[in-house]
Amino acid sequence: MTETAVIPFNRAFVTGAEQAYLAQAMTCGALEGDGPFTRRANALVAELVGASAALLTTSCTHALEMSALLLDLAPGDEVIMPSFTFVSTATAFALRGAVPVFADCRPDTLNLDERRVEAAITARTRAIVVMHYAGVACEMDVIAAIADRYGLVVVEDNAHGLCARYHGRPLGSFGAMATQSFHATKNVQCGEGGALVLNTPALVERAEIVREKGTNRSQFFRGMVDKYRWVELGSSYLPSDLLAAFLVAQLEAIDDIQVRRHRIWAAYDERLAGWAARRGVRRPVVPAGRDHPAHLYYLLLPGLADRQAFLRHLGERGVQAAFHYQPLHAAPGGLRYGRVAPGGCPVTEDVADRLVRLPLFASMTEEELHRIVEAVVSY
Numbered sequence: 001m002t003e004t005a006v007i008p009f010n011r012a013f014v015t016g017a018e019q020a021y022l023a024q025a026m027t028c029g030a031l032e033g034d035g036p037f038t039r040r041a042n043a044l045v046a047e048l049v050g051a052s053a054a055l056l057t058t059s060c061t062h063a064l065e066m067s068a069l070l071l072d073l074a075p076g077d078e079v080i081m082p083s084f085t086f087v088s089t090a091t092a093f094a095l096r097g098a099v100p101v102f103a104d105c106r107p108d109t110l111n112l113d114e115r116r117v118e119a120a121i122t123a124r125t126r127a128i129v130v131m132h133y134a135g136v137a138c139e140m141d142v143i144a145a146i147a148d149r150y151g152l153v154v155v156e157d158n159a160h161g162l163c164a165r166y167h168g169r170p171l172g173s174f175g176a177m178a179t180q181s182f183h184a185t186k187n188v189q190c191g192e193g194g195a196l197v198l199n200t201p202a203l204v205e206r207a208e209i210v211r212e213k214g215t216n217r218s219q220f221f222r223g224m225v226d227k228y229r230w231v232e233l234g235s236s237y238l239p240s241d242l243l244a245a246f247l248v249a250q251l252e253a254i255d256d257i258q259v260r261r262h263r264i265w266a267a268y269d270e271r272l273a274g275w276a277a278r279r280g281v282r283r284p285v286v287p288a289g290r291d292h293p294a295h296l297y298y299l300l301l302p303g304l305a306d307r308q309a310f311l312r313h314l315g316e317r318g319v320q321a322a323f324h325y326q327p328l329h330a331a332p333g334g335l336r337y338g339r340v341a342p343g344g345c346p347v348t349e350d351v352a353d354r355l356v357r358l359p360l361f362a363s364m365t366e367e368e369l370h371r372i373v374e375a376v377v378s379y
């Protein structure tokens with residue numbers, strides 16, 4: 001690698017144990033879903049999150065779609081969610097004919113602002129979907145209390161939050177359901193993959209049915225019914241056992257992955273502190289009682305022009321940084337299928353213009369880290 005090789009935003013981490021597990025899955029020959037590796041992955045995810053059960057899915061997007069099916073949403077039902085999130089948080093519910101109601105985020109954590117939730121509730125509201133941005137927990141005590149008061153279901157889009165905690169309790173264990181992503185850009189990955197986490201034992205059986213094309217095939221394989229039939233709405237949401245084999249290797253190495261990622265996150269936060277203070281750049285805020293999972297490291301530049309100039313500056317120095325999220329409430333799909341909560345989303349619109357994410361992956365070398373820090377502080 002030359003001095004000027006571009007440092008990518010993400011380099012999917014491979015532990016080295018994946019090949020042996022893939023070979024084992026191929027030798028055993030059961031490449032369809034719900035084989036031995038899928039069962040191992042399900043158990044590892046459930047244990048990490050402290051959940052009743054977890055079911056591997058083809059993506060976090062599909063796990064969100066499963067949660068929407070399990071909520072039995074009717075057209076016109078409303079689901080409150082942040083505008084500052086990935087598009088799948090919204091599409092999963094819009095696909096059921098439900099209306100995403102987009103609320104603003106907090107200026108500090110960029111999470112759904114719990115103070116905006118109550119004003120967004122109507123007679124049609126069925127659920128609150130939270131997304132723990134960067135794996136820093138939302139104000140779950142307040143959100144759970146509101147949900148209880150109005151009889152709403154909480155779903156956690158926990159794509160960023162595997163291994164994160166809120167007052168000691170794992171994220172993904174708060175909602176009736178939570179969704180995980182094992183996309184190549186996430187801490188633990190198998191290229192494309194996800195999981196639906198179930199914290200209500202009563203939902204597990206139905207979730208298995210939704211995931212198996214709406215059939216009770218899982219019960220059939222356990223010998224609980226003598227033939228399997230179509231019983232519910234569903235689709236094919238289970239990944240091949242090959243992907244599960246790859247994922248088990250990653251899940252078994254999660255402690256090592258997390259140590260590597262935390263080292264980079266902490267180095268950024270320490271080495272960029274002086275520069276950020278001088279330039280009026282805000283670093284991530286992690287309030288007390290939160291253990292974050294070093295999923296992403298972001299900076300908030302003073303304005304849009306500054307953010308664009310900063311991205312160009314990094315690009316010229318071979319550092320691939322990235323921005324996100326385009327506010328959902330103002331996107332063409334958001335305007336067509338959703339509506340904005342009272343008060344609008346001024347914070348979301350503001351931070352979307354100013355945010356930059358730095359490269360963060362477990363295989364980053366000390367030299368790469370040094371080059372990125374130098375590129376940042378020379379701006």
Ligand SMILES: *Cc1c(COP(=O)(O)O)cnc(C)c1O
Pocket residue numbers: 058059060061062085086088089131157159160180181182183192193194
């Ligand atoms: C990555 C991500 C998703 C989608 O995950 P896939 O596994 O790619 O479907 C959903 N929500 C959030 C917040 C994400 O970061």
